[in-house]
Structure formats: structure tokens, C-alpha cells
Amino acid sequence: MKKTILAFSLLILALLLLFQFSKYSIVTGNAEIEIIFAVIAIVFFVVGYVIHKKSLTQKHMGQGDIDNDKIKALDISDREYEVLQLIHEGLSNKEIGEKLFLSESTIKTHVSSLLVKLNAKRRTQAIQIAKSQHII
Amino acid sequence: MKKTILAFSLLILALLLLFQFSKYSIVTGNAEIEIIFAVIAIVFFVVGYVIHKKSLTQKHMGQGDIDNDKIKALDISDREYEVLQLIHEGLSNKEIGEKLFLSESTIKTHVSSLLVKLNAKRRTQAIQIAKSQHII
């Protein structure tokens, strides 16, 4: 965020300099007016392009990102959430256990409580609900 | 797509008129040079903003759309694809059967061949693979 502020400060500074240079050039007759127009047009075109890109990146983050508040609201613990992510990746309980160095029993316990908390009957349904709630 | 071409044609025309108007204003001394700069800057800022917005919208469509060619390439039949979609929605084989008016046996057959064609071991993995291949 600090980088963004710095970058925009520098950008505004550069634009002011461009303006001043343009005026000076016209007064001294060192540049064609069309060229100055073109430079300004190109610069602001790029600025507009980049700004929308940035805003949309943030928006995209907001859409695709996980809703941590929702996870807490659903009372899902850290471990349970880890298991949920691995379910989402298509792993079996056994594979999840191996990945987290836990027994299959423990995974089953976590999965069962996940299903209750997500109000799902199956792990596939849990994936769907989790996605609709933006917690995955 | 035709609308896009038309819109951009009109936009370019407007910009040319703006340029001509600017030059004329300077010659006749009817406008301040700063105002013309500002107008050009604003217009091109908006143009850059809108163009990026459009490009990203199209990109987003491309990501979310299904790749029908891929489905054919994987040799997935219509029925199998229907089953795949319902698996994705989190339904059990029995529920899928009831929804499609088929026996659970038939669904199992379809699911099995889907798993082979998608090179998946489980239905949850099939969902993941299908999504990564943009067929869901």
C-alpha cells in the first residue's frame, strides 16, 4: 500500500512536469502542438489503463479471496479449515492424514464436524457450500 | 463484437474532432491552452480506463466459460457430462439418479467412466480436474 502511494505521488509529479514543459515549449516555439497533444493523450491513456487494472485487481482479490470473518462465524477451527482445503483439492481422508501427519480417524472427526458446521451431507456438498460462502 | 467495432470507430472520430477543435481554438485564441490539455488528458484517461475494463471483462468470460472442445477431446458423452455437473453440485449418486430418472446403478456406471476419462480417483478429484480443464 505504501508503494502504491509512492508510485502515484511520483506519477502526479511527472504529469505536472509534463504540463509545465508543454507550456514552456509552446511559448518558446520548440515543439509542435500536435506532438504535445499526443504525448498527453498517450500518458493519460496509460494512466487510465493502469488505474483500472489496479482497481480491478483489488476487486478480484475481494471476490476470490476468503472471507475470514465468515470462517470464524461458522466456528471452523484452523485444523478443520486445513482439512477443508485438502478436501477441496480432491484428496481422500487417508491422503489428508498423510499430508498433515495425522491419523485417518482424526481426519474423519474433522470432516464430520465440518459437515455439521457447513450444514452439508457430503464432502462434495461441503465444497460447494464453502465456495458459495467465499471461505474457499 | 460488431457493437464494439462501432463504438471504437465513433470514439476515434470524436478524438479526431477534438484534436481539430483544439488546434482551431489555439489559432483563433478562443481557449486557454491548459483547458485543452485538461480535456485531452481526461478523455484519454477515460478511454484507457474503459479499454482495460473491456479487455478484462472478455478475459473473465474466457476463464469462466466451458471448453466444449475439451469435453469432446476427453470423450465425455452428454449423459456423463450431466452427471459431472450434478456431482459438482454436491449430489450423491442416488440423488443424481432421482434427478435424471435413472437408477443408481446407471449413475455409478457413468461416474466410473467419468473418473477414467478425467484420470481421477475420486469424485472430488474429478471436480478439481474438470475445473482446471475449464469444462465445468
Place this chain on the structure above:
DNA sequence: TTTGCTATCATACTAAAGTACCAAAGCTTT
């Protein structure tokens, strides 16, 4: 018509998934 393909369904089986209940270790908070 014969061949080949798909869709359908069944049986029988194995393998996961999920439930219920219990229990102990570890950790905070009171």
C-alpha cells in the same frame, strides 16, 4: 442385416466416507 456404440440396469464385491461414542493429551482461563 450385421457390426459397433451408447445408455441402461443388475449383482456382487471392495473401498471409502461418514456417524456415534468414548477417551486422553495439551492449552488457556478462572
Place this chain on the structure above:
DNA sequence: AAAGCTTTGGTACTTTAGTATGATAGCAAA
């Protein structure tokens, strides 16, 4: 220290999921 919490793990059980195999019906191309 005792109470309360999560995490972990086990046993025993039921329910889904998935595999293997075979069989029938329909439909389209050779």
C-alpha cells in the same frame, strides 16, 4: 489446581462410492 476448550485418536458401525462383469435395448453406420 480445576474447568473448559481444541486436537488427537480409537472402535464399531452404517452408508456411499467405486469396480468388475455381464446383459439388454436402441440407434446409426458399414
